[in-house]
Amino acid sequence: MPARQGRLVRFWRRNGAGYMFLLPWLIGFFGLTLGPALASLYLSFTNYDLLRPPQWTGLDNIKYALFNDVKLRHSLSVTFQYVIFGVPMRLAVALGLAMILDRSVRGVGFYRAAFYLPSLLGASVAISVMWRQLFGAEGLINTLLFLATGWQGPSWISHPDYALWTLIALNVWQFGSPMIIFLAGLRQIPEDLYEAASMDGASGWRQFRKITLPLLAPVIFFNLVLQTIEAFKAFTQAYIISGGQGWPADSTLFYSLYLYIEAFANFRMGYASLLAWILLLIIGAFTALAFWTSKYWVYYEDESR
Amino acid sequence: MADLQLKKVVKRFGAAEVIHGIDLEIADGEFVVFVGPSGCGKSTLLRMIAGLEEISDGEILIDGEVMNNVSAAKRGLSMVFQSYALYPHMSVRKNLAFGLETMKVPKAQINELVSNAAEILQINELLDRKPGQLSGGQRQRVAIGRAIVREPRIFLFDEPLSNLDAELRMQMRVEINRLHRRLGATMIFVTHDQVEAMTLADRMVVLRKGVVEQVGSPLDLYNHPANMFVAGFIGSPRMNFLKGRVGEVDGRQATLELDVGRKVQTTFAEPPRPGQPITLGVRPEDLIAAAPDEALLSGEAQITEQLGGETYVYISLSDGSMITVEIKGQAGVKAGERLDLAIADGKFHVFGEDEAVIHHG
Numbered sequence: 001m002p003a004r005q006g007r008l009v010r011f012w013r014r015n016g017a018g019y020m021f022l023l024p025w026l027i028g029f030f031g032l033t034l035g036p037a038l039a040s041l042y043l044s045f046t047n048y049d050l051l052r053p054p055q056w057t058g059l060d061n062i063k064y065a066l067f068n069d070v071k072l073r074h075s076l077s078v079t080f081q082y083v084i085f086g087v088p089m090r091l092a093v094a095l096g097l098a099m100i101l102d103r104s105v106r107g108v109g110f111y112r113a114a115f116y117l118p119s120l121l122g123a124s125v126a127i128s129v130m131w132r133q134l135f136g137a138e139g140l141i142n143t144l145l146f147l148a149t150g151w152q153g154p155s156w157i158s159h160p161d162y163a164l165w166t167l168i169a170l171n172v173w174q175f176g177s178p179m180i181i182f183l184a185g186l187r188q189i190p191e192d193l194y195e196a197a198s199m200d201g202a203s204g205w206r207q208f209r210k211i212t213l214p215l216l217a218p219v220i221f222f223n224l225v226l227q228t229i230e231a232f233k234a235f236t237q238a239y240i241i242s243g244g245q246g247w248p249a250d251s252t253l254f255y256s257l258y259l260y261i262e263a264f265a266n267f268r269m270g271y272a273s274l275l276a277w278i279l280l281l282i283i284g285a286f287t288a289l290a291f292w293t294s295k296y297w298v299y300y301e302d303e304s305r
Numbered sequence: 306m307a308d309l310q311l312k313k314v315v316k317r318f319g320a321a322e323v324i325h326g327i328d329l330e331i332a333d334g335e336f337v338v339f340v341g342p343s344g345c346g347k348s349t350l351l352r353m354i355a356g357l358e359e360i361s362d363g364e365i366l367i368d369g370e371v372m373n374n375v376s377a378a379k380r381g382l383s384m385v386f387q388s389y390a391l392y393p394h395m396s397v398r399k400n401l402a403f404g405l406e407t408m409k410v411p412k413a414q415i416n417e418l419v420s421n422a423a424e425i426l427q428i429n430e431l432l433d434r435k436p437g438q439l440s441g442g443q444r445q446r447v448a449i450g451r452a453i454v455r456e457p458r459i460f461l462f463d464e465p466l467s468n469l470d471a472e473l474r475m476q477m478r479v480e481i482n483r484l485h486r487r488l489g490a491t492m493i494f495v496t497h498d499q500v501e502a503m504t505l506a507d508r509m510v511v512l513r514k515g516v517v518e519q520v521g522s523p524l525d526l527y528n529h530p531a532n533m534f535v536a537g538f539i540g541s542p543r544m545n546f547l548k549g550r551v552g553e554v555d556g557r558q559a560t561l562e563l564d565v566g567r568k569v570q571t572t573f574a575e576p577p578r579p580g581q582p583i584t585l586g587v588r589p590e591d592l593i594a595a596a597p598d599e600a601l602l603s604g605e606a607q608i609t610e611q612l613g614g615e616t617y618v619y620i621s622l623s624d625g626s627m628i629t630v631e632i633k634g635q636a637g638v639k640a641g642e643r644l645d646l647a648i649a650d651g652k653f654h655v656f657g658e659d660e661a662v663i664h665h666g
Contacts, residue, residue, distance in 0.1 A: 195377070200378075201381075201455075215393070299393075
């Protein structure tokens with residue numbers, strides 16, 4: 001069909017160069033993102049140990065995951081705890097410090113950089129190793145506790161009741177990136193609104209609740225979604241601190257860690273693929289929930305409601 | 306409602322002193338306007354009264370009570386901001402109610418006060434809208450409404466009309482005037498616009514560079530300016546200034562010799578020093594056409610502005626300086642025309658070397 005060919009040629013003449021520039025990204029996207037993602041969707045319904053070709057097992061993996069996998073349930077509850085406590089605490093600390101820095105303290109640039117540093121280092125192996133040292137039986141935390149109170153603390157990191165909390169603490173400590181975003185958000189709120197509120201008799205706390213929080217809501221929402229996704233995917237810290245096993249007693253067996261163990265220790269690639277998809281659905285559901293509720297608590301300046 | 310006293314109030318930002326010890330008393334129910342060019346400290350002074358700026362030195366008293374260490378929230382004042390500073394995420398109703406809710410006023414009473422204020426300002430239909438949906442004039446009303454509902458001891462206005470267009474500004478001016486009469490409350494209004502100041506004020510406080518130049522009623526300032534700054538600042542078009550010196554002095558009688566023009570005879574309250582340099586100030590409307598042999602000044606018309614009700618003529622004198630003449634009605638003065646002028650009824654002011662007035666006509 002010459003007419004169609006003509007159109008194709010014209011399309012190529014007009015846009016060809018652009019697509020050539022896009023090519024590296026396109027290769028990456030199809031070859032390394034979309035391709036593997038679709039492959040993993042297929043693998044989710046198979047039995048695959050890397051050595052033999054995948055065997056189609058239909059819904060067996062899903063049935064096992066839903067009804068029989070105790071470890072899956074346990075790892076989900078660990079990850080949920082991590083998200084539910086870790087994310088709000090991190091956001092609260094980030095917002096608190098952003099508000100202090102917003103009051104333009106002397107040397108604010110230095111503090112901003114200093115507070116941001118943990119976020120740059122946070123997910124690294126070195127910091128996780130350091131965390132092990134800090135919260136170990138002979139660690140700095142216990143030394144300080146002993147000096148302050150004379151009480152010899154346990155090894156936080158290897159106690160099933162506390163181990164997860166040390167990881168949550170590590171998570172909270174990396175408040176840098178949400179803090180920077182909060183700081184930018186706070187700068188957007190006009191000073192005269194606070195002045196008007198104080199003329200209206202509002203105390204600092206009321207100003208915070210009635211002016212800062214609502215006007216910062218879009219930024220809080222943004223941070224909440226981002227941090228929740230990140231927390232669901234948390235892996236490195238748990239892997240290092242728990243020795244790759246989720247110990248003690250599976251207390252730090254994060255979902256992503258369990259997924260990793262299934263895939264690369266037990267070589268159940270098919271089942272691990274399913275776990276990855278379940279995580280994707282959970283994150284998707286949480287994000288959708290956040291967006292759905294946002295219309296009740298997020299105010300955007302440009303909207304006419 | 307309350308009275309206000311400023312005692313030697315000073316404001317410093319770091320080493321820079323911007324308010325230099327201001328003394329002022331404002332009576333209950335008075336409408337006082339702080340006026341002056343930008344940078345004169347009028348807004349800073351208002352913000353100090355509001356409690357939004359610390360008082361570096363001196364005292365501010367409301368109803369005899371020292372306010373220096375009382376926070377803005379506890380002073381019981383209301384302020385209307387230049388930017389309106391409405392809470393963008395709240396409806397108009399919420400904006401108005403915010404201060405009352407803060408004071409924990411019962412719901413029913415809040416509703417009553419809010420609809421009362423809305424009634425006064427005719428913003429009933431806007432109560433459920435957000436500030437983003439309002440026009441500039443409507444926002445201004447809401448901002449004033451927010452100030453009214455709290456029944457404050459003193460109303461503070463920080464250049465509230467400067468973001469409005471000319472027509473709306475005039476309309477709001479009238480409304481604020483009416484509001485003052487209706488509420489009988491003490492109001493302090495800051496503006497750089499002398500017309501706004503003249504039309505609103507019971508008393509005007511003219512500020513320059515952190516110092517009070519003169520305090521008085523609008524007509525008092527207009528008729529008896531204390532110095533050249535006030536004389537030049539109040540009145541539009543500006544007062545004309547002519548340089549000269551004191552000639553012969555006979556008791557309190559003296560002759561003034563202008564650099565351009567003839568001699569002027571006048572009687573001083575205190576005998577001036579012969580030869581003393583002076584500036585003679587005369588308002589554009591006090592210059593009238595005269596016969597050539599009786600004229601004090603003569604010059605060439607450069608530009609004529611026809612306003613319909615009056616005409617402004619800009620005239621260049623022999624030394625190149627320009628003066629303005631205001632003529633009632635529609636004067637057909639053409640550019641290049643020669644005009645001979647005299648001062649009506651001896652209505653002029655004489656200022657000494659320090660720019661302070663030494664004679665009012």
